[in-house]
Every structure is written in C-alpha cells, then in structure tokens.
Amino acid sequence: MIRSVVRGTGAALPRRIMKNADFEGMVETSDEWIAQRTGIRQRHIAGDDETTASLGEAAARAALANAGLTPADIDLIVLATSTPNNTFPATAVEIQNRLGMHHGFAFDMQAVCSGFVYAVATADLYIRGGLAKRVLVIGSETFSRILDWSDRSTCVLFGDGAGAMILEAGEGAGAIADRGVLAASLRSDGIHKDKLFVDGGPSTTGTVGQLRMEGREVFKHAVGMITDVIEATFSQAGISADDLDWFVPHQANKRIIDASAKKLGIAEQKVVVTVDLHGNTSAASVPLALAVAVADGRIKKGDLVLLEAMGGGFTWGAVLVRW
Ligand code: ACO
Numbered sequence: 045m046i047r048s049v050v051r052g053t054g055a056a057l058p059r060r061i062m063k064n065a066d067f068e069g070m071v072e073t074s075d076e077w078i079a080q081r082t083g084i085r086q087r088h089i090a091g092d093d094e095t096t097a098s099l100g101e102a103a104a105r106a107a108l109a110n111a112g113l114t115p116a117d118i119d120l121i122v123l124a125t126s127t128p129n130n131t132f133p134a135t136a137v138e139i140q141n142r143l144g145m146h147h148g149f150a151f152d153m154q155a156v157c158s159g160f161v162y163a164v165a166t167a168d169l170y171i172r173g174g175l176a177k178r179v180l181v182i183g184s185e186t187f188s189r190i191l192d193w194s195d196r197s198t199c200v201l202f203g204d205g206a207g208a209m210i211l212e213a214g215e216g217a218g219a220i221a222d223r224g225v226l227a228a229s230l231r232s233d234g235i236h237k238d239k240l241f242v243d244g245g246p247s248t249t250g251t252v253g254q255l256r257m258e259g260r261e262v263f264k265h266a267v268g269m270i271t272d273v274i275e276a277t278f279s280q281a282g283i284s285a286d287d288l289d290w291f292v293p294h295q296a297n298k299r300i301i302d303a304s305a306k307k308l309g310i311a312e313q314k315v316v317v318t319v320d321l322h323g324n325t326s327a328a329s330v331p332l333a334l335a336v337a338v339a340d341g342r343i344k345k346g347d348l349v350l351l352e353a354m355g356g357g358f359t360w361g362a363v364l365v366r367w
Contacts, residue, residue: 047216047224048168050209050367051113051178054106055335056099057205057322058088064200071196078200083298087203087323090186094204097129100184101142103206103331107180110338111210115143118210120176121150122167124159124183124327126356127190128152131246139182148176155232156240157294157355159183159327164209164351164363165228171213182208183327190242192254201296202255203323207331220281223346223366227280229273230361236265240356263300269360270304270352277350277362285309290343294353295319295329304352316342326355343367 063086064075078084090099100123108114123136130138136150155162160183167179184206191199216222239261244253270293278284291310293301295318305315318333325332330351337343347367354360 045216045218046172047214047222048171048179048211049214049224050365051212052107052111052210053208053331053335053338054103054108054110055205055207055332056102056106058090058094058099060089060091061086062089067196067200071194071199073196073200081299082201083317083319084201084323085320088205089188090204094186095129096125096127096184096186096206097135097138097142099186099204099206100135100139100182100208103184103208104139104143104180104182106335107208107210113178113210115145118145118178118180119148120167120170120179121148122153122163122179122181123150124153124155124163125185126154126156126159126326127186135184136182155327155355155359156357157296157324157326157329158353158359158361160207160330161351161353161361161363162230162359164211164225165230165361167211168225168228171211177213179211180208181211182206183329183331185326185328187255187326190252190255197259198255198257201324203325205322205325205328205332207328207335209331209334220283221366225363225365227277227364228361229276229280231269231273232357232359234357236358239358263297265358266300266354267303267307269358270300270354271307273360273362274308274350274352277364281364283348287348288314288350289347290314290316290337290349292316292330292333292337292349292351294355295322295333296324329353
C-alpha cells in the first residue's frame, strides 16, 4: 500500500525575540506569572518585513534542503494558517510563487492551532489517493498581528513562526512497522466557537479583528479532548503509549502538555517541549517542535512519533507517524 513518508523538516523564526520581562511595562504581568502558568519564557515576533508568506517560504526552503529536494520535486503545497497575508489568494499560492514553482497546486487550510495536524492528515489522503507524490506541508503564523496588545490574558501567550515537513509517496506493507503516516483522528465541534475566536472577518465586520479567548474554558476542555483523540489514534493503529518514541504536542501551555502526557501514560522524557522558546505559534507549533527535535537528533528514522493539537473552533486531532 502507499504510505506518506517524511522526507524532511524545516523551520523559520522571526529575528526579534520578546522575553516575558518585556511585557512588564506594557501590561500588568510578570515573568514569574507567565512562566508559572504557561511555561513560556520567550516568543519571536515578526518585524514589518516578515509575514506568514515569508516565514512559510523560509521554513519550506529549510525543509527542501533537509530533504535534498528542490521546488521542482513538489506537486502540492498545503499551508495551515489562520493569519494569511491576504483574505485571498491563499498564502500557499504566494509561497508557491516565492519558491518559483509554477506547476502543481497549493491551498490554505484553516483549523487554527490544529491546522498542521489537519494538513498532515489531508496531505496523506492526497498522496494515498494518487493526486500527489510529494507534498510540502507548512504551518506558518503571525499571531502578533491579531493580538490585542492591551489584553494581558492573551497577548503574553502567542508568538510567530513557521515549520514545514515534506511527505513523499512510499511503499508500505500495511503494518505498524511501515514508515510514514500510520493513523489519524480529527475532530471539531462548533458549539465552542465563542471560547476562542477572532472578533472580525471579511463577511462580518469587514476588518481583520483581534483574538479573544476564555482561557479557563479552553483549559477545562483541552486535556479531555486531546486524550480522547489520541486514544482513538492508538486504537486505530493497535498500539499503546508504551510503543511511542516521541510525543510532539501542540505547544500552547506546559501545564496542558504535562496533564495530557500524564493521563495517557506517556513518559516525560518522550515529550518534546518548545513552548518555553516559541510560545503558542498556533499551526506552526507542532512543525516547529518537530524541526527542533529532528535537528538535535532526538527524532530519528524508524521512530514512532505522535503529533497532537487542539485549538479554536474547537478543533482537535492526532496523527501517528513512523519517521
Ligand atoms: N499576568 C498576570 N495576571 C494575569 C495574566 C497575566 N498575563 N493573565 C491573566 N491574569 C490574571 C487574571 O486576570 C486572573 O485574575 P483575577 O483572579 O483577579 O481575576 C488570574 O490571573 C487568574 O486567571 P485565570 O484565567 O484563572 O488563570 P489560569 O491559571 O487559568 O491561566 C491561562 C490562564 C494561562 C490563559 C490558562 O487558562 C490557559 O493556558 N488556558 C488555555 C488557553 C490556551 O492555551 N489557549 C491557546 C489556544 S488554544 C490551544 O492552543 C489549546
């Protein structure tokens, strides 16, 4: 059977780093409060010349270099983002053009923080359905542009950045030992749409809007939703937490990550954590964390890796990949 095998990963971060202490003169907060409640110590913030498209392009080029490929080898780009450069055209198409790629096709996906997990599951279906052989899957965000910088309950949580992964069609035996995407489980429920949202848009206010969140409500649902979808993925693949080599969760809050890993029985040393360095970069958080763990040699060929995310909508999902 056809499997979607990981060929390479890459990442890109804005030049400017903003530390927790940098908020102290802007809103009533402290490094201690932010670090204790979230695990975040710093985040990158895009400059005027840095956009979702430019960061996505840089992450894509890094992933291509890591895979030893060029844009000519790619036939589909799927970009997960909630902060596109423009309402349309899709920022994926802009990245396609920046890469000098004038063949194939490209589109954006919008599932907020779950965007990258949705995009990997989608790319896998395009590959297994025979519509694409090599897919560039990107998560790129500039949440700094939709934050209310006077709201301490949200502005300290998010950061900008991009991560990318190249999936390629390969042969598998249909077994758990195969390399590639092995199982996926996606969920959404719009009953929660007002708990984490942006208060503007083309069809309502005609403006971009700003992020609003009931943090406590999100927190309350996060662990249960994350563990449900992971257990569904485990049962699809016929594995348990002990079989995992690495757990790469969405990087929103260290307390959510710890509580989810504990509930699932995933050992602490198998959890990849980058929220301290990047903050919550929404759809970019999982591929940024992946790129870090690949670059430092933790994630290796043959490892069983579980990706997970949950975000606005709510949307949530998990993907199991043999590296
Ligand atoms: N600095 C200092 N005090 C603050 C800050 C801040 N930056 N933000 C809020 N507070 C205050 C609140 O006003 C409140 O004060 P009060 O008691 O006088 O009313 C107090 O701190 C406690 O607020 P809570 O909201 O109860 O704090 P909590 O421990 O829940 O932590 C947080 C807040 C970090 C937002 C947490 O709820 C959380 O992480 N929720 C999940 C949200 C999330 O991660 N969203 C990301 C997108 S969704 C996703 O990706 C999963």
